Amino acid sequence: MGENFGIYNLGQDEELMKYITSTNIACGYHAGDPMTMRKTVKLALQYGVAIGAHPGLPDMAGFGRRIMDISAEEIYGLVLYQIGALQAFAKAEGTSITHVKPHGALYQMANQNTAIAEAIAEAVYRIDGDVYLVGQSSSKLVKAGARVGLRTLNEVFADRNYEKDGSLTPRSHEQALIVQSKYSTERVIRMVLEHKVESRTGEEMNMRADTICVHGDSPDALEHVIQLSQALAEAEIEVVHPS
Amino acid sequence: MGENFGIYNLGQDEELMKYITSTNIACGYHAGDPMTMRKTVKLALQYGVAIGAHPGLPDMAGFGRRIMDISAEEIYGLVLYQIGALQAFAKAEGTSITHVKPHGALYQMANQNTAIAEAIAEAVYRIDGDVYLVGQSSSKLVKAGARVGLRTLNEVFADRNYEKDGSLTPRSHEQALIVQSKYSTERVIRMVLEHKVESRTGEEMNMRADTICVHGDSPDALEHVIQLSQALAEAEIEVVHPS
Amino acid sequence: MGENFGIYNLGQDEELMKYITSTNIACGYHAGDPMTMRKTVKLALQYGVAIGAHPGLPDMAGFGRRIMDISAEEIYGLVLYQIGALQAFAKAEGTSITHVKPHGALYQMANQNTAIAEAIAEAVYRIDGDVYLVGQSSSKLVKAGARVGLRTLNEVFADRNYEKDGSLTPRSHEQALIVQSKYSTERVIRMVLEHKVESRTGEEMNMRADTICVHGDSPDALEHVIQLSQALAEAEIEVVHPS
């Protein structure tokens, strides 16, 4: 969330806030700006939603979704920078961030590259050892977080397909996105209860789900969260804050 | 300090660190980047120099020295953002910022415009009420800081001339800068001991000096700080940290 | 037009193209990006709309609407840069730009400041002496254009109020914008036929109209251009290209 920039608007943050328990807020590198960060932090507080930093690559033109060949050392710096910036807005409103989740291509890089995963885990730990680190389920990022001493959350996706190696189907692929439907909701419930999911090509995989992601810029994001929160309630699964 | 950016270098930070007690570190808007912020924080720690945030206007191309018509509300946001970012680097090294000083055109705007001064004071206070706010001697910024409950520091300039209204001679004026000399050093000592200075056009003015600024990008910055630290020692004036 | 940026969309360019004869395309400083510039140039060609460069201040976060204290010399450079960039997209599609209109705060600065007006006129002339320069009706920009040897166009606004000195009512004022209505349309027709308009506060003023502006980001932009093109046709006023 918080992906507005200057005159530009993106997503339906206020509507979504009503149905979620935690949010990842853009920190001004891939999207967002100080005014938006402030507004989104206040909105999250108002709806009792846990606030997370969503640091991204320095690529507003590409919305942080283009892999860049950046060294782990530089990633340590730009993650620290962005978390600190969001932490300031949380602090100014009398609260604090509860979790950190890298965005877009940085998330992808962190899940697959140990040096980058460790740089991010280190940055998070040095700011606040009590913050949760969110990474793709069973990824190098989750493992690096645990090694450095952070509590971690295995994330699964309600609106994205998986390849058979457990990676996300790339956005350039026509089946990357999963449209909201009975199928998409049941698929998530199964990941939560059984820790299983089917890949895009039909393979059954293990997939532990501590936290469920819906992308705020998906056209049917609101429908996803509404249906999901209802289905989770019906399955008597309680959704709680990281904190 | 910390005004490098990517491949570009500026200033002689390490040399200067040996002679100063506090530094203002660029936060990535007018200059600086995460790698430089990290390096400069570590350097300050190594030399026992107090670390301050030096937030600027979002104008790297103009080095934050061009007045922009930005609302007080937006300035609140961009100051909070930048202080938070630098605070993260301080925290990652086990320390904390001790003061905040706006940079360049933002400093000028803050010293002369009450709404902007208050927005900055508010941002600083909300992050940390124990941080010192540095403003031009007797400026609206210093007053706004005091009103909000911050400890403030009246700053004077070793390398810049004053107009008779107490403002800095604009950089576009050929006499804006004061070159290091016996005169420049004695002028500072007089501000410290007698709270008096002569304007560019010869008028005598009151000028309280809690802290003395030398610009890191001045060609003779190093000479200024060496001569000044020696003259201050000879005058038996002890220079201490804000903390 | 052409004010999209990366993932962000703004305006209804394709719909608007059907009702206008010339367009001003953002050049990547205040809005726009290469992909958008290309797409918008192609769209203009497809609808037979004359292509103009719409250079702005280097301030994407402020959409180029914040006055900046930039020297005339630098403005010469950044206008040249942006016109050249758009000209390349026009040339790549086998066409050429017909006019240049500065955007937002740069437009305002150019209309009121002779040195800036002359810097812009000089930049346009040096790229192509056959290009029209568009400025606010009777402004310093229009006069500077004529002095340097350019053909100029006096522009009036369908969706903005005027102060009694002929300047635009600032966007911060609640009556800055004129909503589409019978009144707004008749007001424009009167400027075209009689060269007269009423200021926000009721004063009658001379206002020569060679070209009529509707802002692409106004919520009722499409309604404005539809009603205007119909009213102009009914009044038997033929709207033609600058070329």
Next chain:
Amino acid sequence: MGENFGIYNLGQDEELMKYITSTNIACGYHAGDPMTMRKTVKLALQYGVAIGAHPGLPDMAGFGRRIMDISAEEIYGLVLYQIGALQAFAKAEGTSITHVKPHGALYQMANQNTAIAEAIAEAVYRIDGDVYLVGQSSSKLVKAGARVGLRTLNEVFADRNYEKDGSLTPRSHEQALIVQSKYSTERVIRMVLEHKVESRTGEEMNMRADTICVHGDSPDALEHVIQLSQALAEAEIEVVHPS
């Protein structure tokens, strides 16, 4: 050349101009800005040096030296944009660009990826079919240029080592750079006369040399060009403009 940015300086452009016949000027994406572009074009004109556009990746913080996963379609746009911008400065001084050479990571991507090479060749051709396209010797870029109908130049490097597959030794490798010496000069003369060079690991390779690159930001750039221009003269090799 032209790699200054705002307050930041890089390279010794004026000194180098005395010894070279053609230059590649940064276009504001990886380095450079409008003021610098103007100044560098004027400098080149003054010394009779052929002016080339040096478009780069949109990554000032990384100096355009970090590979980014950008689509060929977007690269077409950003190359067109940058060439157009530089062309405007050339035109404003009554001259024109003679060649185009992509910079840094974009050069690397263009030399190795056919789709990107073709996008760049297409962009250059659409702006001006008479402009030379400069690529690494025998690269995909040179071939794509020839296919689209451009005249091309095979470039070799005076200050960089080659791997045995003909690619440049990456900058991250400690032997990436070749310091100026009798060896470095003789190595270039041999590429020019015999079209042969030794790789970093000693393999003999074919390497056709139409144009010789010295990086303006190398610390010994000036020494390289002075020694090279002397050695080329002694070998009775006449160095001429692309034009």
